[in-house]
Amino acid sequence: MTSRPPERYPDPKEFDEGLYKTLRMLPDGKTLDTAWVRSRIWDGATDTNIPKNGVIRGMQANMFLLEVSGDQETRTFLVKRVVPSELPGKASEDIWREFVKSVRSEIDFYSIILEPEHATIRNLFPQVYYSAGTPKELDVRPQETAFIIIMENLSPNHYQTPMMNFDQAKLVMTSLANLHAHFWNKVQDEERGGFWVLQRRLKHQEVEVADETWRRFLERFPQLRDQVQESNLEDLGRLIKEMAPCLDHVVEQGACTRIHGDAKGWNLFFGKDGSEEKILFIDLQWTGRGHPLQDVAYALTTTLSPESLQRMDDLVDFYIQVLQDELSKIGEILPPGLRDSYNQVWLDYARVVITGLWKNLNQTSIESNKSKVGPSMINRSWEHVLFITRRISRLLNT
Incomplete structure (x- = not known):
């Protein structure tokens, strides 16, 4: 080669x-x-x-x-x-x-x-x-x-953006709920979707060295020690590695529908005139059977604007309500405890962020990524780095 x-x-x-x-x-x-x-x-x-x-x-x-x-x-x-x-x-x-x-x-x-x-x-x-x-x-x-x-x-009537505001995010949540409800309990024989499935990431050999990867990340971003006041900050790599099988099990147990698998900003098209009730999805390479909240966690974490990150839970609640409404139309019932599983599903995605997607991230690359097509907000926004780190720390402290 x-x-x-x-x-x-x-x-x-x-x-x-x-x-x-x-x-x-x-x-x-x-x-x-x-x-x-x-x-x-x-x-x-x-x-x-x-x-x-x-x-x-x-x-x-x-x-x-x-x-x-x-x-x-x-x-x-x-x-x-x-x-x-x-x-x-x-x-x-x-x-x-x-x-x-x-x-x-x-x-x-x-x-x-x-x-x-x-x-x-x-x-x-x-x-x-x-x-x-x-x-x-x-x-x-x-x-x-x-x-x-x-x-x-799609460019004459639609546009792409690496980040979305709160109202745009509601459109994405609505479209994801429609997709998930349509395929609800119809993909039992499909392979799992999403590029961050634990078994799929083993060939990258990143989980095994998660603690060392995280130590080096903190060396590149020492300011995190001052801005994230959590006692477990130094141990996030080890903790996420230890929890990885359990988190993957939660996702597998809830994998009841087809997910997009890569629903970030660059794979979404919004209507230019603002009248579109739904957005359009492209890039279905990682579609497959999955937990519906995988798409929700991924879309919100990678694409929310810095100002909207703190309202993530509001958007999850909105998605759950739309999904419940869509499921009721086809005679399905929202699984009890689905909303409560969000934090674990989110941590499963956060695992690939801190063990793989941030492996080479540094101050320079954050700046250079801002002018490139492809990198999501987790690799081009300091506010996202800070939000994700704080959220992992707090969830693992509970």
């Missing part, structure tokens, strides 16, 4: 001319040209263009806009291109295989929601015109795989 830079978010100021030249290459070896678009996407196509300023390089995928001209109009599509050999490196071949498996899950999901019984939730997702990948037997050799998803361009 060729050597590439370690896993990190690409610098948006750096344009990759080599990557740009490959964007028209499809997983089956065909070319994303006008003739192909005319036969697969829009029969009125007369010309195609990929504007350079519409290319967004990411850590897990590269996105670009495809402009398609016709005789009397021009249509624009959003293309998600996942080619491992074009992405930043990962720590091991096992991690690459897990990643490719997640991409395959997203492509399968878009096929699932086309089935008639899922018509009522299609308005939670953009329209997908084409999705495909290399043959599944190649998945064991990730560097030989390639995937593509061509969907509607």
Whole structure:
């Protein structure tokens, strides 16, 4: 396998001319040209263009806009291109295989929601015109795989943001409740969703060294000792490591529905005119069976604005009420104790934050992440670092 830079978010100021030249290459070896678009996407196509300023390089995928001209109009599509050999490196071949498996899950999901019984939730997702990948037997050799998803361009009427205010968060909670209620008790045979599932993270070898990782984190952020007045601050790594199996068990026991698995700001689209009652979800790579509060904990922690963090519990209460209402419409009952499990589900996510996602975080990267597409608020906001640390300390002290 060729050597590439370690896993990190690409610098948006750096344009990759080599990557740009490959964007028209499809997983089956065909070319994303006008003739192909005319036969697969829009029969009125007369010309195609990929504007350079519409290319967004990411850590897990590269996105670009495809402009398609016709005789009397021009249509624009959003293309998600996942080619491992074009992405930043990962720590091991096992991690690459897990990643490719997640991409395959997203492509399968878009096929699932086309089935008639899922018509009522299609308005939670953009329209997908084409999705495909290399043959599944190649998945064991990730560097030989390639995937593509061509969907509607949401940018004219929607926008993305790394953080959301309280009212926007209520929209997200409503949409998540609709998604969860729709799949309630219907995914028993699905694999678990979410990239932070404990078993899935073992190949990263991060939980075993959680205490050392946390010690080094405090060395990089010594001000936490002054700003977090909790007696267990120095021991958070060890404590979260000891609790990890128990927290994972709580999540597994409550895994009764399909979760998005990566519902952070960059994977949400809000209506520009403010009239949208729901938001749209993209990037379903980590969808699967899960505890409904996994999506809630993840969305609120990664995406709430600093001013709204202190109202997290209010938003959890709001979600629970909407979920209860949606479940009642289909004859289901909200499980007793679901709301009470939130803190444990939240700690399960916090485990991957302090053992993995913050492993290389420092003062400089917090600042540089503010100008990048992809990093969530936990990696670009000091207020989030402080909130998460305080909340872990207090929950583990109770």
